[in-house]
Amino acid sequence: MRISTAQYYETTAANYQRNYSNALQTSAEASSMTKINTAADDPIGAARLIQLGQQSSMLDQYAGNISNLKGSYSQAETALSAIGTALQRAKEVTLGASNGTQTNADRQAAAQELGQIQNQVLGLMNSQDANGNYLFGGSKTSTPPYTANSDGTYTYNGDQSEVNLAIGDSMSVASNITGWDAFQKAANTTRSQTTMTAPAVDDGRVTLSNGQISNSATFDSKFAAGQPYTVSFVSSTQLKITDALGADVTAEASQNGVISNKDASNQTVSFRGVDMTLNINLKSGDIVPDAVIAGHSFQLAVKPDTINASRSPGNPSTAVISGATQSNSTAYNSTFPTGEAILKFTSATAYDLYASPITANSKPVSSGTMAGSTATAAGVTFTLGGTPAAGDQFVIQPNNHQTQNVLDTLGQLQAALNTPADNNAVALQKMQAAVASGIGNLDTAQAQVGSAITAVGVRGQALDDQTATNQSLGLANTTSQAAIRDSDPAAVMTRLTLQQTMLQAAQLAFSKISQLGLFNKI
Structure with missing residues (x-):
């Protein structure tokens, strides 16, 4: 087989170029100690590195979420513990004031301290985090969870929604404790x-x-x-x-x-x-x-249920509902919505009662017309102040007394202690009975707060457990990436030395062979 001079030069040049490229690649690998710089270096390994990189990013996000959750839990636990301490003090003050040796002045002084405790507890229930978000409002983080009503009671303005954050693959925990769970579910012992x-x-x-x-x-x-x-x-x-x-x-x-x-x-x-x-x-x-x-x-x-009513902010008129009472228990029990209701006026005198929220398909559960200043719907008579207008809506919230928030309990205790009872056995007996009822409700409120603290602790333990799991996954991820991406220094240097030696040998061989020819023998 004959090989022409041109073929020889082309083959030799191609082989040299290939070997030179390999040497350059190995030299770059020796500099970076990374064997995959482009997908072409190792398509399968490059794809695996992308997956591992995504997992690493998620683990970093989980770590950030866990850090944020620990901060939120710490703030919530601090507020809840302070509320528990305040309620314990309220019990001590109440018990001390309710014995028969105290005078009206003594009880009134105790009632004043209970008022201060009530304000302290209200502030703690409306605690905010560093970003100004309310801790116990559920998903309504921009609205104070508790506000006072005109009758001295307090309304929970939050919801029951928990905001979940992912802390691991298929693992998430609630970032908040709602006021509903921490305070509203305390059983009312006087029903x-x-x-x-x-x-x-x-x-x-x-x-x-x-x-x-x-x-x-x-x-x-x-x-x-x-x-x-x-x-x-x-x-x-x-x-x-x-x-x-x-x-x-x-x-x-x-x-x-x-x-x-x-x-x-x-x-x-x-x-x-x-x-x-x-x-x-x-x-x-x-x-x-x-x-x-x-x-x-x-x-x-x-x-019997008590009815609270409030006007919607966008009402066309300034009319308000000044009172609401059950007027027909049979109609109330069979017709009135079990949850929140909406009283909507279609004119100055005509109105409909809907179950909340009102949707396009909502139908009224009761309708009627005003009789003087009153409107009766589903067994409840509402007394209005002012003249309503078409489009007016009022939010109706029935209270079945199954539960009672501790702010209302503290208010009732203040009223009981402020009632004069000196030299009046009957008044003293009624005061002591009201105090016993209030103490029972303080106990259930403390138990509910304690349950909320326990829930925070359980979630905190879940964070610690998941942190350990994520750290193990992170170490495994780092090891896997290193095994695919990182080079063995000894192997790389041996290969580079071999390739450089081969290049030098090829250069020397080409130089010698290129000088062979018949004309060199003449």
Whole structure:
């Protein structure tokens, strides 16, 4: 086989160029110690590096989220712990002021301190983070979670939404504790009430407090089904309880309805999961106790829902709802929306009641026309101040008293302690019963705050666990990237030396071979 001189030169040049390129590539690899600089160097390895790089970026994002979450949790836990401490102080102040040795002035001073505690707790409930976002408002981070109403109660303006942040692959946790979970779900232990029905004018001889729930399961399963009850005193040592149908259910009361006629004995009457405080206050001259106590009676029932109403900011008129009361319990129980409702006026006198929120497909649950200054819808009568206009909307919020936020509890305790009771046994007994109810609600509020702190702690533990997992993944990611991308220094230098030697040998061989020819032999 013959090879022409031109072919030889072309083949030699091509081989030399290829070897030279390899040497340059190896030299660059030796400088950077990176064996993949372009996708062409190793297509499969380059694709894997892209995936690993994306994972590394996500791990960095997770680390940032975890850092932000720890900051939020720290602020929330600090605020919740401070609220718990304030509520404990409120209990101590209330208990100290409610004993019989304190005067009106002492109790009023305690009420003032409770007012300061209430303001402190309100400020903590409306805590903000460094960016000005409210901690306990749910997704409504720009609105104060709690605001005061004109009647002294407080409304939660937030929602129940939790804002989740990813902290790992398929792993996310809520970044916030909502006010609904931390404060609004505290059980109200006073959900029943007693009302004297005889005598027509209270003679002060018998006081029976509102019921305080001692057994929620029994209350829910049995109490509500038989209400309203009549508690009648057949003598100074025996009471009788009948249900709404007139059936005698006294056997379910503590001691089968046997009571003491000892003055101011603060005895407890338990019935179907409810504890009531009973006092018999005999007066001088009451020689025959049975004669003066028999005939007293009370109605015992579940506390009816209260209705709060507020005008929408964009209303055309300045009309307001100044009061709302149940006027027909049957219509209310069967028709009124279970949640928030909207009262919407279509003219100055015509209105419709909708379940909130109103949508294009919403239909009114009740309609009517104004009767003077009142509007009645779904068993509720609203009293309006001013003349409404077409387009006016009012937000209606029923309160079934299943729960009670601690701000309202503190307000009720202040009212109880501010009521004069010096030298008035009946007023003192009522104050002590109200205090006992408030203490029960403070206990449930503290328990709810404690549950919120526990939830923060559980989430914090989840952050720590996921941080350890992410760190392990990060180390594995770094190792994998290094194995694909980084070069072995010994192997690279050996290969570079070999390639440089081959180039030198090729140059020398080409120089020698190019001098061979017949003309060189002449």
